[in-house]
Each structure stands twice: as C-alpha cells, then as structure tokens.
Amino acid sequence: MSEHTILVIEDEPQIRRVVRHALAEEGVRIIEAETGRDGIDLAAAERPWLVVLDLGLSDTAGITVCREIRKWAIMPIIVLSARHAESEKVALLEAGADDYVTKPFSPAELRARVNAQLRRARLSEAGATDGLIRINGLEIDPGARVLRREGQELHLTATEWDVLRVLLRNAGRTLTHQQIFRAVWPGSPGDPQQYLRVYVARLRRKLEADPIRPRLIVTEMGVGYRFAAMT
Amino acid sequence: MLTWLALLLGVTIALSLLQARLEKAHMALAYLLLVLFGSSRGGRPIGLSLAVLAFLCFNFFLLPPHYTFRVHEPLDWLVLISFLITAIVGAELLDKAQRQTRAATQRAEEIDRLSMLGAETLNAGRAEEAVWAIAAVIRTTLDLGSCEIYGPAGEQFRCIAAVRRDGFSPSQNGRLESLVPEVLNHGRVVLLQADGTVILDEHGPESVSEILARRTDAFGWLIPLRVRGRAVGILRIEDQVAVRPDAAGRRFAEALSFYAALGVERVRLLAEAEHVAALREADRLKDALMAAVSHDLRTPLTTIKAVGHEILRDGDDRAALVIEEADRLNRVVSDLLDMSRLNSGGIPLNLELNPADDLVAAAVQQTAGVLGDHELQVSIPEADILVGRFDPVHSVRALSNLVHNAAKYSPPGAPIRLTLERVADMLRLVVEDRGKGVPADQTERIFEPFVRLDGGTHGGGSGLGLSIARRLAEAQGGRVYYQDRPGGGSRFVLELPAAELPVWED
Numbered sequence: 001m002s003e004h005t006i007l008v009i010e011d012e013p014q015i016r017r018v019v020r021h022a023l024a025e026e027g028v029r030i031i032e033a034e035t036g037r038d039g040i041d042l043a044a045a046e047r048p049w050l051v052v053l054d055l056g057l058s059d060t061a062g063i064t065v066c067r068e069i070r071k072w073a074i075m076p077i078i079v080l081s082a083r084h085a086e087s088e089k090v091a092l093l094e095a096g097a098d099d100y101v102t103k104p105f106s107p108a109e110l111r112a113r114v115n116a117q118l119r120r121a122r123l124s125e126a127g128a129t130d131g132l133i134r135i136n137g138l139e140i141d142p143g144a145r146v147l148r149r150e151g152q153e154l155h156l157t158a159t160e161w162d163v164l165r166v167l168l169r170n171a172g173r174t175l176t177h178q179q180i181f182r183a184v185w186p187g188s189p190g191d192p193q194q195y196l197r198v199y200v201a202r203l204r205r206k207l208e209a210d211p212i213r214p215r216l217i218v219t220e221m222g223v224g225y226r227f228a229a230m231t
Numbered sequence: 232m233l234t235w236l237a238l239l240l241g242v243t244i245a246l247s248l249l250q251a252r253l254e255k256a257h258m259a260l261a262y263l264l265l266v267l268f269g270s271s272r273g274g275r276p277i278g279l280s281l282a283v284l285a286f287l288c289f290n291f292f293l294l295p296p297h298y299t300f301r302v303h304e305p306l307d308w309l310v311l312i313s314f315l316i317t318a319i320v321g322a323e324l325l326d327k328a329q330r331q332t333r334a335a336t337q338r339a340e341e342i343d344r345l346s347m348l349g350a351e352t353l354n355a356g357r358a359e360e361a362v363w364a365i366a367a368v369i370r371t372t373l374d375l376g377s378c379e380i381y382g383p384a385g386e387q388f389r390c391i392a393a394v395r396r397d398g399f400s401p402s403q404n405g406r407l408e409s410l411v412p413e414v415l416n417h418g419r420v421v422l423l424q425a426d427g428t429v430i431l432d433e434h435g436p437e438s439v440s441e442i443l444a445r446r447t448d449a450f451g452w453l454i455p456l457r458v459r460g461r462a463v464g465i466l467r468i469e470d471q472v473a474v475r476p477d478a479a480g481r482r483f484a485e486a487l488s489f490y491a492a493l494g495v496e497r498v499r500l501l502a503e504a505e506h507v508a509a510l511r512e513a514d515r516l517k518d519a520l521m522a523a524v525s526h527d528l529r530t531p532l533t534t535i536k537a538v539g540h541e542i543l544r545d546g547d548d549r550a551a552l553v554i555e556e557a558d559r560l561n562r563v564v565s566d567l568l569d570m571s572r573l574n575s576g577g578i579p580l581n582l583e584l585n586p587a588d589d590l591v592a593a594a595v596q597q598t599a600g601v602l603g604d605h606e607l608q609v610s611i612p613e614a615d616i617l618v619g620r621f622d623p624v625h626s627v628r629a630l631s632n633l634v635h636n637a638a639k640y641s642p643p644g645a646p647i648r649l650t651l652e653r654v655a656d657m658l659r660l661v662v663e664d665r666g667k668g669v670p671a672d673q674t675e676r677i678f679e680p681f682v683r684l685d686g687g688t689h690g691g692g693s694g695l696g697l698s699i700a701r702r703l704a705e706a707q708g709g710r711v712y713y714q715d716r717p718g719g720g721s722r723f724v725l726e727l728p729a730a731e732l733p734v735w736e737d
Contacts, residue, residue: 012530018537056526082529083522086581086624104532104561106554107540194584194733201586201616212592212609221593222581222624 007048009039022107036060055081070096076117086222116172167227176224270322278322362494366392376470377401382495401469423451440485456492464495566695587617594630606646619658620730629703632696637664657726665720
C-alpha cells in the first residue's frame with residue numbers, strides 16, 4: 001500500500017542500512033535506489049508517501065533529483081547531507097525539500113523528522129489547517145485570530161498573526177526566511193531579515209513559556225524557522 | 232683632390248683655347264658647373280676650394296689683361312665676384328641638401344628597426360626573452376660594454392637581462408646595487424664616474440635622451456624605466472670609456488628604453504597572472520578536499536552512531552559510550568575543518584540582522600548534550616529584544632564553544648551562567664563557570680590552538696574550541712576575552728556588534 005512506502009535514495013550501502021533500520025516498523029515498506037536516476041524512476045513508479053534523499057549521490061546532484069521529483073509530486077522529501085553549509089540547506093528547502101538532516105544523525109532523530117512530515121501530510125490532507133489548536137497550555141484560533149494562555153487572552157498584532165499562521169500551516173516543516181517573508185509580505189521587495197526575525201522573536205516571547213528554550217517555534221540558525229509538529 | 236685640380240686645369244685650358252668664341256658668361260657657367268660637380272662628389276671642402284681656385288683661374292687666365300690678377304674692365308670685377316658668390320652658395324646649398332637627405336634616410340632606417348623590434352617584443356614567446364632582446368639591441372646600438380635591465384621581484388628587484396661585450400665586465404660596485412631602490416622608488420638617476428665614484432643625480436624626471444645628453448663624463452648609468460610616469464624597472468649601462476651617444480644614439484636609447492619598460496611590465500604582469508591562477512587552483516583543490524573529508528568522515532560516523540543506537544535499544548548500555556565518542560569525533564572533525572578554513576582565510580560570512588534571543592536559544596540547544604550535570608542558567612533582558620549584526624551560524628558556534636568549555640572545566644554539579652546585555656554599541660554575552668579559573672600568565676595562551684590547561688575533564692575535544700571562538704568573533708567585528716570571575720572561576724566574554732531595532736509600521 002503506497003501510504004506506507006518510503007523511498008530511500010542513497011548510494012552508500014551502510015547508510016541505506018541505517019535508514020532502513022531506523023524507519024522499519026510494522027506496516028512500513030522501504031524501497032531503495034542507489035542512483036539519482038533510479039530514484040526518480042522509482043518515485044514515479046511507486047509514488048511513495050515520503051522520500052529520504054542523500055545529497056552526495058554518485059550520478060546526479062541531490063538538488064537536481066529534488067527539483068525533478070517536485071515537478072510532479074508533493075510527497076515530503078527529507079534530505080541527508082554531510083556538509084553543514086547553511087546556504088546549501090536554504091537552497092534545498094527552496095528547491096522543494098521539506099527537511100534537512102545532517103550526518104552523523106541518530107536513528108531517533110531521523111525517525112522523529114519522518115514522523116513529523118507524515119503527520120503534517122496527513123493533517124493537510126484532512127484539511128485541518130486553520131482550526132483551533134491546543135498546545136503547551138495555549139489555545140490558538142488562527143481563523144478568529146484569538147490566542148489564549150491558560151484562559152488569559154494575549155494580544156498579537158495583525159502581522160504577528162500572519163507570521164504565526166504561515167508557521168502553523170506548515171507545522172513540522174522547516175521554512176526558509178525567504179519562504180515565510182514571501183507568504184506574509186507577498187510582492188514586497190523588502191529585505192526579509194530586517195523584519196522577519198524580530199517579529200518571530202517578539203512572537204516567541206509572547207507564545208513560549210521559556211523563550212530561551214522554545215518548544216513551539218524552533219530556530220534553524222541561518223536557515224529559517226519550524227513550528228513544532230503537532231499530533 | 233688632385234683629380235679635381237686636374238679637371239680645373241683641363242677646363243681652364245679648354246676655355247682659353249675657345250676664348251675667342253666664348254662670352255664671359257659662358258666661361259663663368261662652365262666653371263660653376265665644375266664647382267657644383269666637385270661639391271656634390273667631393274663634399275663641401277672640395278666645393279669651396281674649387282670655387283676659390285676657379286675664381287683665381289678665371290681672373291688669371293681668361294680675363295684681360297691675361298696672366299695677371301688685374302682686371303681691365305671694372306664690370307669684369309662684378310662678373311668675378313658674382314661667380315665666386317654663386318659658386319660658394321651653390322656648394323653650401325648642395326652640401327646642406329645632401330646632409331638633410333642623409334639624415335632623413337638614417338631616420339627612416341631607425342624607424343624601420345624600431346618598428347621591427349617593437350613587433351618582435353610584442354610577439355616574443357616568453358616575456359623575459361623580449362627583455363633580453365631589447366638589452367642586446369641597446370648594447371649594440373650604443374656600442375656599450377654592458378647593458379642590464381632590472382625589474383621588481385616581490386619587495387626586491389632582480390636582474391632580468393644582462394648582455395656584455397666580450398671581455399667587458401661591469402663594475403661590481405656595492406654602492407651601485409644599494410642605490411637601486413632609490414632609482415626604482417624615487418626615480419632618481421645614478422651615474423658612475425671614471426674614478427669609480429657613484430653619484431646620485433638630483434634632477435627631476437627627464438627623458439632618457441635628456442639624461443644622457445646632460446652629462447658626458449659618466450662611465451655608467453642607472454636610469455629608471457618608466458611607463459606612464461611610473462618607474463617600473465632600471466636600465467644599467469656601462470662602458471670602459473665615457474658613455475656619450477650622439478643625437479641619433481640618444482634618440483634610439485629613448486625609444487628602446489620605452490620598449491624595455493614595457494617589456495619589464497609585461498614580465499611582472501605575467502608573473503602576477505600566473506600567481507593568481509595558481510592561487511585559484513589551490514583554492515579549488517582545497518574546497519574539493521574539504522568536501523571530500525567532510526563526506527568521507529561523516530558517513531562512517533553515521534553508521535557508527537546508528538548502530539550504537541540499535542545496540543543501545545537492544546539493551547547494552549556500553550553502546551552509550553560508542554555514541555558519545557562518535558559525537559565527540561564529529562566535533563573534532565568539525566573543529567579541524569573550521570580551523571583549516573579560518574587559516575586559509577576562507578570562511579564566508581553572512582552578516583545579518585539577528586535577534587540575540589535566537590543566538591542564545593540556539594547555543595542552549597546545541598550544548599544541551601554536553602552540559603552533563605551542569606545547569607545552564609540563562610539571563611536575558613526582559614523588556615527589550617536586543618538585536619545585533621552578525622553571522623548567525625558562526626556566532627552560535629562561538630557561543631556554544633564557550634559554554635562547552637565552561638562545562639569541561641566546571642566542578643561536578645556546579646551551574647554555568649550565561650548572561651546577555653548591551654554595552655555601548657556591542658552585544659555582550661558572558662559565560663561564567665565556577666572552575667579553577669585561568670592563571671594570570673595563561674589568559675592569552677588559552678586562545679591558541681591545541682592549548683589545554685590541566686584540570687579539564689575528559690569531555691575532551693580538540694583543544695581548538697576557544698581558538699575557533701575567538702577567530703569567529705573577530706571575523707565578524709567582535710571579540711572574545713577572558714576575565715577572572717569574582718568569587719572564583721572564569722568569565723569568558725563574547726562581544727558582537729549590536730544593531731538598532733528596525734522601525735516598522737504595524
């Protein structure tokens with residue numbers, strides 16, 4: 001059944017093994033491709049629920065594979081990379097990848113990211129995007145623009161709501177600064193960094209119990225932000 | 232000369248034989264022809280001598296009373312004097328025309344040679360060969376004992392080309408060599424006199440031609456070679472007699488030294504281009520190496536960590552150590568790669584406006600695994616959101632390194648304190664621990680690579696943490712320094728440029 005198929009595109013057999021063991025569970029079927037070319041073909045043929053793509057492939061650049069798959073499929077793509085350059089992460093997220101895991105990673109880390117993506121995909125399928133959200137003692141109603149902490153109403157400005165809604169709609173997925181900026185200020189030629197990061201900092205101070213140890217809005221330094229995955 | 236005298240005699244005899252049928256004008260013209268002929272063939276001295284002698288012959292042999300220098304008719308004096316003047320003027324004019332023709336031909340030849348030399352220079356395969364060719368031409372054209380051309384080599388200078396006449400060797404004058412910088416940097420001219428003394432000439436920038444004309448007692452010269460007014464090299468010429476080129480020679484020297492200057496510049500520019508190409512290639516190789524190391528080291532680490540987790544899941548606690556060491560190895564690899572990048576000057580920076588909150592939160596998250604039993608107490612200003620202009624990733628790295636360092640040197644259970652505040656135009660982040668502190672004589676040493684003080688725990692690491700933190704801070708316009716903590720322990724301070732909160736309409 002395709003909803004339990006995960007495609008792993010990775011040329012090193014040891015890493016394939018690691019990923020296989022990390023994600024294997026009851027009802028999950030793992031298919032593997034050794035080259036980018038094979039990966040694209042397999043993705044088209046099998047239509048998996050999620051793709052794990054390594055960037056250091058021997059035949060094609062990972063970003064090319066990502067763009068190619070994105071032309072005709074919307075399933076989540078999680079990218080694995082040994083290089084830690086933030087510019088590379090940003091480029092991949094903008095090319096359509098949904099998350100980015102750097103080596104060496106622990107199987108638990110990979111599992112958590114995969115589950116977050118699958119949850120998000122399931123939620124967006126179900127259409128539950130602007131509904132009421134209860135998390136960490138907060139009650140968030142994006143539709144009505146009402147925010148409460150333990151019954152007390154908190155005030156957010158219109159722009160803060162816009163930013164929050166973009167994050168909520170993509171909960172569990174890392175968004176780049178550019179992506180958030182384009183969603184909140186469409187068509188604006190301005191410089192995202194000037195405003196966006198400070199807005200998010202203010203938002204965090206209002207939402208989080210401890211802004212220094214945020215549980216809801218996670219910063220990926222140099223890349224963007226991610227709203228915590230919701231069950 | 233005798234030929235001409237014979238001819239003169241012959242003409243005189245012929246004229247006297249035909250005297251009855253000839254007018255004075257005919258005779259004057261005949262002599263004139265002879266004078267002009269003699270002038271064109273024999274030059275000015277012959278022409279003038281013939282003019283005077285013809286004048287005398289005309290008077291003596293052909294004008295009544297014959298065989299005397301007296302003249303009967305006063306008008307005949309007019310004829311004689313006119314003849315003399317015409318003859319002399321004719322001879323002079325002819326001579327002048329001949330000299331001009333010779334000069335023009337010579338100049339045409341010079342231009343031909345120079346244009347050929349120019350073409351050869353621009354076409355010469357190796358830039359240095361062209362300079363050698365020019366030096367050789369200068370030496371032979373001016374018939375010098377030696378001609379050497381110097382050009383820059385880094386901060387120094389070197390001899391690019393040196394040609395000598397057989398048997399001649401230029402004076403090994405140390406003082407001459409020591410004056411080369413004067414010539415190169417200040418455009419002065421140096422000359423060597425017969426007695427071996429060396430004079431630094433104080434005259435302002437002149438052309439090579441003017442320089443050589445000015446002093447005729449020099450046995451050798453050090454002359455700056457200029458391109459667009461800037462001295463780019465040195466021409467050194469020397470001979471065993473005084474260097475005294477004539478006007479043509481000086482013109483040549485002028486033109487050739489311009490070519491020499493261009494040749495020297497070409498040598499320099501080619502060397503620079505090669506250097507740049509070599510650097511680019513080295514950079515490319517370095518990047519390729521970095522990528523390979525990154526990939527090839529981190530892939531096996533992934534397997535080790537992952538299998539460690541599997542074993543842990545299966546219940547063997549020893550696997551926790553495997554995982555910990557794999558993480559530690561990863562940190563060492565990252566540190567080494569970063570240190571290498573910092574050393575070769577190649578860390579790209581994204582200096583952006585960032586809230587300090589993000590920096591602190593990211594560092595807290597990154598160090599969560601290495602704190603052990605140390606509690607991290609964080610204090611940030613409640614009211615304001617502090618903003619700075621820094622590279623987010625590198626600043627988090629620097630701050631994390633300081634926190635990690637504090638964890639290594641803190642006694643068990645002791646808390647670590649992280650404070651954020653704004654001081655003047657800097658953001659100040661202070662990491663305090665309650666360890667033993669750093670002895671006063673080591674407070675700078677600890678920031679050197681691979682220096683570790685005693686007393687650190689086996690948290691290990693590469694010994695590069697503080698060094699990297701400082702380099703990263705400085706690259707962004709900030710700094711890292713140490714202070715003793717009042718009451719015992721260490722304070723490590725990271726300062727980064729602060730910024731103003733952007734104004735918005737909300």
